[in-house]
Amino acid sequence: METIPKTETPPNPTPPERLAYSIQEAAEMLGVNYFSVYRLIQRGKLKPCRVLRGKLLVPRTELLKLLATE
Amino acid sequence: MSHPFEHRRPTELEDKAHAEAVRHFAEHLKQFPASREAVERLERDVAKVALAANMAAARPTPHQNVIQADDGAQWHKDVDLMENIHLCHRPITGGAEYAVVEHFPARDTYEIWNRGWNASEVLKVFTQEQRQALQVWREDMTAQVQEFLTEKFPGQDLSRVADAFIYKCTTQSVFQKQSHDHSHEQKHSRGMRI
Numbered sequence: 001m002e003t004i005p006k007t008e009t010p011p012n013p014t015p016p017e018r019l020a021y022s023i024q025e026a027a028e029m030l031g032v033n034y035f036s037v038y039r040l041i042q043r044g045k046l047k048p049c050r051v052l053r054g055k056l057l058v059p060r061t062e063l064l065k066l067l068a069t070e
Numbered sequence: 071m072s073h074p075f076e077h078r079r080p081t082e083l084e085d086k087a088h089a090e091a092v093r094h095f096a097e098h099l100k101q102f103p104a105s106r107e108a109v110e111r112l113e114r115d116v117a118k119v120a121l122a123a124n125m126a127a128a129r130p131t132p133h134q135n136v137i138q139a140d141d142g143a144q145w146h147k148d149v150d151l152m153e154n155i156h157l158c159h160r161p162i163t164g165g166a167e168y169a170v171v172e173h174f175p176a177r178d179t180y181e182i183w184n185r186g187w188n189a190s191e192v193l194k195v196f197t198q199e200q201r202q203a204l205q206v207w208r209e210d211m212t213a214q215v216q217e218f219l220t221e222k223f224p225g226q227d228l229s230r231v232a233d234a235f236i237y238k239c240t241t242q243s244v245f246q247k248q249s250h251d252h253s254h255e256q257k258h259s260r261g262m263r264i
Contacts, residue, residue, distance in 0.1 A: 034101050034207065038206050039200070041203070042202050
């Protein structure tokens with residue numbers, strides 16, 4: 001009996017790393033509440049960027065910088 | 071600021087959009103009033119808290135309340151201001167220096183927010199900064215709600231809904247929120263609009 005040759009499935013491509021996160025996501029990643037993230041922004045410890053309508057996003061590089069310096 | 075629905079009742083669409091925004095941003099609605107109230111409480115109690123710190127500075131501190139902050143100095147925890155944020159003092163020649171210190175549990179580090187020789191002034195600066203942080207939060211929340219409504223209900227003017235949501239966040243007390251949760255279903259079954 002002939003067997004159908006197995007085709008190798010390509011490994012799942014790794015999704016590209018996000019460049020920025022919402023405040024909620026940043027809070028979850030840092031393990032703190034929302035207010036703590038807004039406080040870090042207010043103190044200049046996290047520099048967010050403003051997107052449409054003024055919504056804040058925290059760049060990934062800022063989160064990494066914060067964790068490295070803390 | 072008056073409630074955006076005070077003069078004209080919400081339309082059916084506004085009602086629906088408001089309910090969806092409340093569901094989507096439930097965590098903001100829970101955390102913002104609690105944080106706002108914590109700041110208000112602190113603003114009210116500045117004199118009391120400062121007095122407690124002054125009294126604590128005048129007596130020996132238990133060993134477990136002594137911490138090392140990021141300035142390398144040892145500080146004595148006097149009063150818990152908020153979660154992981156303490157008013158501390160350290161003895162100096164002729165008195166005490168006070169500081170608001172935040173604990174980062176993940177790294178077990180203590181970071182100084184602000185410091186000074188007058189506990190009351192240190193607290194006032196801290197509460198002002200908390201107010202500013204709340205303002206940043208409010209602006210971001212407004213933008214998020216507007217974005218959510220635009221995406222969910224394209225082409226509709228739901229500015230009153232966004233305003234009503236922010237009004238709810240900035241005026242509702244944690245106690246009201248709890249009683250609202252208990253009576254929510256009952257009110258809806260009677261056809262009342264919240």
